[in-house]
Amino acid sequence: MERVGRRADGWLGASMPLPFFHGLWAVAVEAAERTGRDPAALRRVFRVNPEVTATGRKTRLRLLAPPASACSGSRSR
Numbered sequence: 017m018e019r020v021g022r023r024a025d026g027w028l029g030a031s032m033p034l035p036f037f038h039g040l041w042a043v044a045v046e047a048a049e050r051t052g053r054d055p056a057a058l059r060r061v062f063r064v065n066p067e068v069t070a071t072g073r074k075t076r077l078r079l080l081a082p083p084a085s086a087c088s089g090s091r092s093r
Contacts, residue, residue: 017041017047018047021044021053022048026058026060027040027044028060029041030063
């Protein structure tokens with residue numbers, strides 16, 4: 017994540033607990049700030065694995081984590 021902050025345009029995270037995801041992203045943001053980069057210019061995408069189940073007439077969609085747009089500091093293009 018240090019390298020993401022110093023050199024990359026962004027990061028594609030996979031399903032993981034959100035506190036872990038936010039902790040990793042904080043490392044990238046801090047690295048960007050230390051190297052004089054604008055952390056707001058970094059992009060992040062969070063891939064989720066939804067679980068769709070049907071019980072009788074009810075259908076339920078459960079995401080293992082919220083979409084990236086629900087995470088603070090995310091940008092959409």
